[in-house]
Amino acid sequence: MSKPQALNQTREQITALDKDLLALLAKRRNLSLDVARSKEVDIRPIRDTQREKELLARLVKEGRDHGLDAHYIISLYQSIIEDSVLNQQAYLQGRANPDSQKQQYCIAYLGARGSYSYLAASRYCDRRQVDMQDLGCKSFDEIVEAVESGHADYGFLPIENTSSGSINEVYDVLQHTSLAIVGETTIEVGHCLLAKNGSTVKEIKTVFAHPQPISQCSRYLSSHPEFKLEYCSSSAEAMDRVMESDDSSVAAIGSAEGGALYQLEAIQNDLANQKINQSRFIVVARKAIAVPEQLPAKTTLIMATGQKPGALVEALLVLKAHNLNMSKLESRPIPGTPWEEMFYLDLDANLSGSEMQSALKELERITRFIKVLGCYPCETVNPTQLSNSQLMIEPDTSRVQNSSDNLNKQASSNHLRSGKEHKQDASQISCGQLQIGEGQFGALALISLPQESERFNQKAKSLKEAGFQAVILEGLSRQQKAEHNILAFKKSLYQFGLECIISVEHEVELKLAAEHGTLLLITGKQMQNHSLLKQVGSLHMPVILERNTMASVEEYIAAAEVILSQGNQQLILCESGIRTFSDSVKPALDLAALVEIKGLSHLPILVNPSYASTPTTLMAHSIAAKQLTADGLVLNFSSSDETFEAELQLRGEILRKLYL
Missing domain, CATH: 3.20.20.70 (Aldolase class I)
Incomplete structure (x- = not known):
């Protein structure tokens, strides 16, 4: 048996390969923007799912020749395709709204640097390759006020979480603002228990956290009844309080990425009730935007149907008649009118589309109140999947077929x-x-x-x-x-x-x-x-x-x-x-x-x-x-x-x- 080469030499080779891979990924991303430029001229849809399936099938076949697992290849290229699609959408969106393009944006968000809102805002700007001037705010009302007054270009508002659900305070704020929704972004939320270096879970007595993470980590917290919970206005405030404390028995719930900004380390990971924990943010601005027709779009509106039997059904049947898919329905009470509710709807449609315009005209006739809050590109990229036969997991599909x-x-x-x-x-x-x-x-x-x-x-x-x-x-x-x-x-x-x-x-x-x-x-x-x-x-x-x-x-x-x-x-x-x-x-x-x-x-x-x-x-x-x-x-x-x-x-x- 021959002696393997020195470990340092192997690591140097891996480092060199990683450098080459990063350069190739950057080159591929630039080529995807050339594709977007071509689609801008031809007015073709951003996604060609048939082409994506053919690409994945070819890569799986070629990867198998190199001893690579099909699921590894698919997982890797699904991420690459998602990045390509979102970059193309951002490019075309910018081209359709030249008046709003700047090299630097002032972004209002909840909390301070390190909060989940800050992470969402920074990633949104990174996608568009613009600089971010951040403006931390103490409340959702303060975010909206900063944008309405012109102190910020955009405001980031968390609208829902896969674990704890919709954030009602944001829906209530949207009822009374003149701002328009111009974008959305979704981030993975990895809740960790953050403490000073060297601390252990056994030492922790007090946990600082925003109410949302507390709700999303309720099972973990219930298993530690010894923890005293202290509510904070944001995850950033929670981390800051731990950093400023001289007590090693305090901790915060936040992201590992945010904790690093406060010199805190994760002493416990994956605290959320659900394995998949994502938060969706909406982006609000003073002026609405135009969404190119080849981009998948969402339109968000609010309406009040009135108190009569079948009023909501009648409104939803209008959407069905116009073949409009409703991806979200949320209700909130109308202040000052007991037992009446305002309905928030997300529709998978472009506001400028003929079916959407016709539906709005009909809804205006049968509702007491209706207002479009915004039309914006949908940033949910459905992963391309291959069949079992293409993966060669179950070659004999005749029985199932x-x-x-x-x-x-x-x-x-x-x-x-x-x-x-x-x-x-x-x-x-x-x-x-x-x-x-x-x-x-x-x-x-x-x-x-x-x-x-x-x-x-x-x-x-x-x-x-x-x-x-x-x-x-x-x-x-x-x-x-x-x-x-x-x-x-x-x-x-x-x-x-x-x-x-x-x-x-x-x-x-x-x-x-x-x-x-x-x-x-x-x-x-x-x-x-x-x-x-x-x-x-x-x-x-x-x-x-x-x-x-x-x-x-x-x-x-x-x-x-x-x-x-x-x-x-x-x-x-x-x-x-x-x-x-x-x-x-x-x-x-x-x-x-x-x-x-x-x-x-x-x-x-x-x-x-x-x-x-x-x-x-x-x-x-x-x-x-x-x-x-x-x-x-x-x-x-x-x-x-x-x-x-x-x-x-x-x-x-x-x-x-x-x-x-």
Whole structure:
């Protein structure tokens, strides 16, 4: 065996290669701007997804010849493609708005240097290769005032977080400003416990943090009840207080990048409740901008529909009629008018488009108030994906393809059992205390297993008192002594008049679920499992079929047809959200699909906002679902006993509001 070369020599070679790679990446980025210049002349869309797929497929094949893993190549080039797309968008946006182009911008943001708002603003300027003169502010109102008065060119406002949801204070500020939204940016939020060099977690007694990080790291903080929490106006203030303190027992929650500015080190990483934790910021300015037609655009507007039955539905149907996708719906109370709300909508559309203009004219006629807050480039870059066959993970796809073809043939049939041509009157499914459809609204609680049977009885009583009629038990495979405990859970539910619904997440669970449940829930992951659907279709019990997050409405209806074709007509549909750009991001509740399915099918349909909603958006999503004539609602509860009471209070409030 030959002796390997010296470690220092190997590291020098790696350093030289890294230098070459950086030079090549810079060269590639410059070439991508040449592509943008060409698209400016030809007026072609920024993205060519077919070209991207061909590129990735070729690179995967060539990389395999060099011994490189396909997923490594795809991950690397997805980042490169995203960078290329955003740089091209920034270039074309600047060309379309020459009056706003400067070499230096004054940016107003929350907190001081090192805060997440500061990091978002600096990255936004870096993308556009302009200098940033930063102006730290103590509140959202101060940011808006700085821009309105001309002291700042742009203001950065955090609008939502994937963990803690929407930031209501920002929505309230937007109601009263004349500023326009001119951009957005999303950053990864990596919460760390920051302390002075040499400190350990065991020494920490006091933690300084902004309320948002505290909410986003609630699970970690609850595991350290010894920590005393001190609220700060920003993460930067929290880090500054630790830096200025002579006490080694204090720490702050912030980013490692920001902590470095305050000579603090991360003594604990990944504190957030969710593995993927992102914050979206909007950029506001005194003057609105024009968005080139080849750029993906968002238009944000606010409207008040008035207090009359179906007013929100009527407005949303206008959007559907004009084929406008609503990617966000948020409601906030109108000051001075009790029980009335202002709705905020994000539409995936360019304000200058003909469909958008026509929709606005119609909305102006049916709303009490409507205002466009801004049109701006969308900075969400959907990652290009390759099929399993292209990745050579599953070369034999014939079985999956044949199953998919069979489902599509079912959907394209002239006679659909789920369609209104088959049955004009809306169907109603009745099971004990639970009635869904034909004007009957059902409230279902989704309980994650495992659960302790001793405490489950009290939970069942509380759920009944809150207004639920049934409980879905999810996570059968996680429950120890599943059959024994399911019998105990079922007994508790029946004691309080609650129906027992068992979720089938794996085909092997069907037998146990069918024996002990009064209803079954087939999860979205099993929606394309033709074998399972046929078995369920042969049962004589009500079935809830959840839509897969990647399935179209046509594919969903096709799956329902498989169940109906086997004889079981006691079928309920369930909309739980769809993936809009990647599996790593929270799904979006597809309320447009709810309206579409209600128009196509006589089957009752539930809405489960659990996966797409946050605690701050759950109420708005639930109200919207009810107003869009959903036949019931599924509200989730975690397996944790500690959070049950807080979750019950919010969900009980939702049901009380829906039943008023």
